[in-house]
Amino acid sequence: MPDFAIIGAGAMGSAVAKRLIDHGATVLTNLEGRSELTIARAKAAGMAPVGREELAKAELILSIVPPAEAIGVAEFVADISSGLSAPAPFLDLNAIAPKTMQTLAARFGGSAVEVLDGAIIGGPPVAGKSGPTLYVSGDGAARSRLLEDYGLRVRRLDGRLGAASALKMCYAGINKGFVGLGAAMLLAASRSGAAESLKAELAESLPDLDRKLSKSIPDMYPKAYRWVAEMQEIADFLGEDDPGATIFRGMAGVFSRLADDVEDGRVLVRQLDEILGSESAGAMVMP
Amino acid sequence: MPDFAIIGAGAMGSAVAKRLIDHGATVLTNLEGRSELTIARAKAAGMAPVGREELAKAELILSIVPPAEAIGVAEFVADISSGLSAPAPFLDLNAIAPKTMQTLAARFGGSAVEVLDGAIIGGPPVAGKSGPTLYVSGDGAARSRLLEDYGLRVRRLDGRLGAASALKMCYAGINKGFVGLGAAMLLAASRSGAAESLKAELAESLPDLDRKLSKSIPDMYPKAYRWVAEMQEIADFLGEDDPGATIFRGMAGVFSRLADDVEDGRVLVRQLDEILGSESAGAMVMP
Structure with missing residues (x-):
């Protein structure tokens, strides 16, 4: 053994x-x-x-x-x-x-x-x-x-x-990056009064993406603090010459704001849950 | 009438x-x-x-x-x-x-x-x-x-x-933003030798996202030049206080680079098509 x-x-x-x-x-x-x-x-x-x-x-x-x-x-x-x-x-x-x-x-x-x-x-x-x-x-x-x-x-x-690390960076960039993108846009929709129509349109015309966001955004809350460093690592991986690096610096900012919110107040979490029809608004999840 | x-x-x-x-x-x-x-x-x-x-x-x-x-x-x-x-x-x-x-x-x-x-x-x-x-x-x-x-x-x-414009910004941010995110990461995978394993892993563990990218990335090439301004408009919509705006400034850069490539050389287009197994590499598409 x-x-x-x-x-x-x-x-x-x-x-x-x-x-x-x-x-x-x-x-x-x-x-x-x-x-x-x-x-x-x-x-x-x-x-x-x-x-x-x-x-x-x-x-x-x-x-x-x-x-x-x-x-x-x-x-x-x-x-x-x-x-x-x-x-x-x-x-x-x-x-x-x-x-x-x-x-x-x-x-x-x-x-x-x-x-x-x-x-x-x-x-x-x-x-x-x-x-x-x-x-x-x-x-x-x-x-x-x-x-x-x-x-x-x-x-x-x-x-x-390094090939395995590169694969991980690219996969996480797509998988977690999409969650960050979705969270940023759902929050923007919430504050501009477009949340309900956005959710309905997503469910109708992009059902695959809608399902992914509905599941993965609530799963992300307790991990947001870890994803900040992961997004910065992806930005470094892409490098200064790649405009994609700017995308991931923004992602780090989005997850950082969400991580703060998870710790303190859960105002954004409640907005997201309301759009997603999720039940996790009241529950505290162990990081 | x-x-x-x-x-x-x-x-x-x-x-x-x-x-x-x-x-x-x-x-x-x-x-x-x-x-x-x-x-x-x-x-x-x-x-x-x-x-x-x-x-x-x-x-x-x-x-x-x-x-x-x-x-x-x-x-x-x-x-x-x-x-x-x-x-x-x-x-x-x-x-x-x-x-x-x-x-x-x-x-x-x-x-x-x-x-x-x-x-x-x-x-x-x-x-x-x-x-x-x-x-x-x-x-x-x-x-x-x-x-x-x-x-x-x-x-x-x-x-x-303004509510309809807000809805459009949010929807395009998710839909086109995901295409930009996917293109950036597939190109990074291509230059770091992880393209094949990434595509296989996406097909296996994120089949919905994989299908969306496989269809929408080739559809994007002739429109990339228009999406630059759309991404900048989404960044403005989110506003300076929202870290999400940085994501979309990066997206504008990604589509700008792709738009240049579509006009001149199609080097990136060929890389993407090779990963996606798409047929459009040789075809010129009318903008």
Whole structure:
């Protein structure tokens, strides 16, 4: 039975751990200084708490953290792996731009650690469903096969290190970007008295887009704060020369405003729920 | 049989005219100084060319022109209507922001002309289909009923003058904005080697959005140049205080780049077509 190490026991990290554990693996994590919520979630998933240095004993180390923490995690792993004769490969699964991924890989310069670029597309694993999909690039030796053997859906990409990150940026740009676009326009319709006719016209002439917004906008509220950094990362990925970068700087602003509203007052949330006919207006959702 | 006047015999204006004519109306237009293409299109639709002043004799005057020309058309109609004891109502059907609509209405200050705010949602009328929908606000006296009587689908909005323009801005922001978002991300995927995996993942996990992009991106190429101004108008509509305005300034940049490419080289068009598996790469489409 292999040991995996997962750094990050958030909603995604702990659910990925649970999938591996349910298939017979052991998943190590370090919980020093973590919140009570994180500790409870890690234990519920069956993760094995160990000391920081012991994470290096796993056969594969996964990083599943918010984008802003990805490089720090890599530095930590480079540190605990240094001096080991056969350190475990390191798989970054975070929503970071390919250039950030290159910077991250450079933190392992001179070490024997094999660095893999990964991206998770889809929500956290749920019992009975096969998703999400883990895309992995830079994995010539198929180190990620171990994840497949223990219940995860993995697709290896031919491209060089960074291809999985690029895919994630593009996918999130379309998927989450559309949610930001929809939220911005529904709020504008609400304040200009066009909400009702807009919703009716969308339902009639763009039913697919309407369904997507009706489901995904309420799902977004508790995640808006995380999506701010993701949108900025997509803007960086597109680069200054691409006018698309401006779109995502605007998206970051839209999600930032929504994140503030979720924390304080839920005025915009109520406006959106009213248009969407959603029930979540009164409910507080755990971030 | 009523006479309508339509200012603007573009693809939309001439198709709206044809629908009215097919239902028995006469549609006046002025073709002085217009291109051969426009003249041919107006004649094919059965529009009746008349002198500029004669347009004022119609029972309802419609403006269907690019957003940048909307105010100029209003000034012209105010001019030819001045001095008439019972001038025809004027219906602006252009994709302009509510504030632009207010400015436009102010051009009729002191005159007896009734100004109506309209917006067309959907493509040009086609025989056998009931769309598009004409939304009209500020129409207390139901002047737009005449259009309904002659084969067009009309919905009157309760809101004040500007509500139809607001609806159009919001709808176009979602519909065309999504096309711009998708094009920007597909191009980014293409240059970072993630195009194939992105397309496969979209088809699998977001089939509705994938279908929309596959159809709407190729349809957009010949219209990209017009969408630049529409995106800027949406940014103005949202206003400086709304981070969503930044999204649409970026969209204007994306469509501007695509419009240049359509005119010169079609390099980006070919990249998009390759991802989408579309056939239009070699075909030149009439703008």
